[in-house]
Amino acid sequence: MNVDAVSAVFREVLEIPEVTADSDFFVMGGDSLLATRVLSAVARATGVELEFDDLLDAPTPNALSKKIAEAA
Template identity: 55%
Template sequence: MTTADVLAIFRTVLETEDIAASDDFFDLGGDSLLATRVLSALARAGGAELTMEDFLMAPTPELLAARAAGAAGAVVS
């Protein structure tokens, strides 16, 4: 999952193209309900199963992409 992928998801969910990689989702008007849509889209697109806590700790496209990349490569036992 790249930053560009996460940016595309943010833009779709927030219905705006005016988002940069370092923009905070919640500062852009996002809320917890919209965040669940982002998390669901990330799981469908890249297989990364992130939690709301992950999202709160990494609310920008660049930070969330890094978390998603780590989560997708993690081995779950």
Template identity: 60%
Template structure:
């Protein structure tokens, strides 16, 4: 999954197109309930289940895409 794929999910969940790959989900107004929608969409798309801790450690489309790809984000 690419950062653009994750970005599309962010845009759908947050209902705005004004998001870039380096934007923090929570700075954009996302909350824990919306984050679970993102995690569910990612699980459906990839078959990989991320945790809320994963999301908190990687709250941008580019960081989440890297985490899905197996890159550990510090």
């Protein structure tokens, strides 16, 4: 899942247009409930099942995209 696709998921879940490759999910208003919805979208698109702590470690589209690639 590339950075743009992850950014699109952030935008959809956070319901805000202004997400860039380096936007921090939790700074942009994400909480643990919305985090699960990012992870379910990632799982649907890639089959990769990440945990909540993975998003805490990699809270930007850039970092999360790398994490997905490593886990795939």
